[in-house]
Amino acid sequence: MSEKVTVKKILKKKEQKEKIAMITAYDAPFARAADEAGVDSILVGDSMAMVVLGMENTLSITLEEMVEHTRAVARVRPKALVIGDMPFMSYETGPIKAMESASLFVKAGADAVKLEGGEEVVDQIKAIIKVGIPVMGHIGLTPQRFLKLGGYRMVGKKKEEEEQLYRDAEAVQEAGAFAVVLEFVLADLAKKITEKLSIPTICIGAGPYCDGQVLVLHDVLGLSQQSPPFAKKYVDLFSIAREAISKYVKEVKSGEFPTQEYYK
Ligand code: KIV
Numbered sequence: 001m002s003e004k005v006t007v008k009k010i011l012k013k014k015e016q017k018e019k020i021a022m023i024t025a026y027d028a029p030f031a032r033a034a035d036e037a038g039v040d041s042i043l044v045g046d047s048m049a050m051v052v053l054g055m056e057n058t059l060s061i062t063l064e065e066m067v068e069h070t071r072a073v074a075r076v077r078p079k080a081l082v083i084g085d086m087p088f089m090s091y092e093t094g095p096i097k098a099m100e101s102a103s104l105f106v107k108a109g110a111d112a113v114k115l116e117g118g119e120e121v122v123d124q125i126k127a128i129i130k131v132g133i134p135v136m137g138h139i140g141l142t143p144q145r146f147l148k149l150g151g152y153r154m155v156g157k158k159k160e161e162e163e164q165l166y167r168d169a170e171a172v173q174e175a176g177a178f179a180v181v182l183e184f185v186l187a188d189l190a191k192k193i194t195e196k197l198s199i200p201t202i203c204i205g206a207g208p209y210c211d212g213q214v215l216v217l218h219d220v221l222g223l224s225q226q227s228p229p230f231a232k233k234y235v236d237l238f239s240i241a242r243e244a245i246s247k248y249v250k251e252v253k254s255g256e257f258p259t260q261e262y263y264k
Contacts, residue, residue: 024042027052044070137169181214184205215232
């Protein structure tokens with residue numbers, strides 16, 4: 001049997017109560033590392049805007065940039081399911097635009113796409129699925145709408161937010177999404193939504209009760225300048241890189257590098 005993680009296998013993991021591990025990656029080397037580490041899914045997230053391209057938020061990143069980085073990740077031919085994140089204004093204006101944008105991701109090698117929103121993007125989700133592209137939903141804190149939300153804050157504390165989240169979760173599932181990201185949602189609410197839905201929930205800052213977890217790779221590796229409170233740093237790769245580069249600089253200046261073995 002092929003080792004490739006498919007949408008079908010992701011759905012099965014919920015049935016079998018096997019947790020789904022997902023992480024972002026935006027280029028070939030880190031996609032290879034994530035894949036060899038055994039993640040189930042690699043998300044080429046629009047968080048790339050901040051953690052790779054140094055932008056202030058996700059609103060400025062373009063469809064072309066997202067597609068090119070998805071192509072780089074897909075070139076590694078990961079076993080993990082590769083999901084391309086649809087950036088701001090690549091789907092909001094309607095189903096045709098959404099289908100066209102989504103098609104660019106699969107032509108670049110993605111296995112699926114993700115888009116932000118609940119009830120308001122049902123037509124777009126249905127249209128993308130209609131042309132044969134699997135869709136992952138994303139509700140709760142939707143960073144592409146941080147201006148409307150009033151910042152990057154937890155969602156679901158107010159009664160009306162809680163009710164809206166239930167409606168969004170069900171709408172996304174009914175539209176045909178194969179999974180849904182719950183970002184920065186109260187843990188108990190994420191638990192209830194997870195129990196209610198038949199598709200897997202993938203949490204980020206929404207507690208331990210979901211079917212899976214996702215984190216931004218640069219937060220995990222200590223490469224982000226600013227990380228959200230719910231991210232766990234597993235290594236300080238920034239310091240390790242800075243130390244290695246500073247050693248190189250010193251050796252070049254002193255003439256210690258290159259030694260003969262490097263120019264034989
Ligand atoms: O862009 C991203 O990295 C994401 C995750 C935080 C889910 O959407």
